[in-house]
Amino acid sequence: MTTSTKDGFALSPATRRVWTRSRGPLLAILLLVISGIVLAALQSGEQYGRLDPRSADRSGSRALAQLLAARGVSTQVVTTSEEAAAATGPGTTLLVTDPDVLTQRQLTGLYTATAHTPGRTVLLAPGTSTLNVFAPHVQVGTPVGNTPLSPACSLPDARRAGNALLGGLRYATPADGADRCYLVGGRPTLLRLPAAGAGRDTVLLGSADLLHNQHLSEDGNASLALQLLGSHKHLVWYLPSVSDPSSAQEDQRGFLDLIPSGWRWALLQLACAAVLAALWRARRLGPLVPEKLPVTVPAAETTEGHARLYEQANARDRASAVLRSATRTRLAPLAGVSPAHAHTPDVLVPAVQAHLTSSPDAGTDLHTLLFGPAPADDRALVHLADQLDELKSSLVSQERHAPREHPDR
16 A cells, blocks of 8 residues: 655655755845845935935935026036036036045146136135136135125125025135125135136135025025026036046056055065964974874774784884884783883893793794894794794793792791
């Protein structure tokens, strides 16, 4: 009678053990994968950075871009200096959100492409490196905290906006006709430099916080931002990035150039020290550590194993030496010889000969038997083992039958 399992197949015991051990880690990996997929799905929306007109975050500028669009101002977002230079034509406003990350080559190229084009350039918190290209006569003062400030100038855009959140860097210039607004300590945080001829005027803002979504509705921030950026119908919003291919320095040094010149000698010394330390530690093996054997091996098996190894290697000399040494060690106490002289022919042979009842001529054969050359073949080795065994038996028999002296009673 045959039986059939309910399942189509049955797992073997080995497969079942593997599955039992691995299902925990596999379950954990599966949970991690599912969690990663869920997080990726939740965050799959487009993420934009600070002052990005597409970002609705607190530090974004999407609200300002929508207000500009409502006034008929088109906004074009660019991320490279080449795109910014190509998009900034006549009658456009160029906004550079982080000019200090640009290289001198990028700044020079951007200034050359826009200097003689009618329009406006707005720089947010430009530092000395940027001002050396766009406004060489302007100096940068120490930064201050942002706070609502009054215009305190005759610039129409600022007067219509009123108080605005400004601060950050402060500027100073000896140029005539410049509008110095929102002063802190006598220095403006908004500086408008007039256009030279038919070129572009330049607006320097010490802080960009008034353009953020979270501050746009405060005081006159929205009005000031709309007037500064909406003076022309097209706005080029330039978001500089260090990933811009044109930001690579021509004379940029590699990693090895940044390492001091003596690093090769230092590396050689460290290599020598490592080699010496390895040699120093390698010759210190330490004491032997006793360890229990995993199994108990009978002495007979060990002896047979050694014998097989000697036989495979044809080591008759080694085998005969072991047999003779063991025999001499056992004969020495029977012949009254100390263990220190058990392997000395001049001491052991006469002592053993004295305890044997054989003829005196057997001494020469006894010396050859205990200290002679190695056997020539396996037959001679077996004969040697038999002779040594007979010698030990004879000496033991003589010891048993020897008369014992009794003390006087």
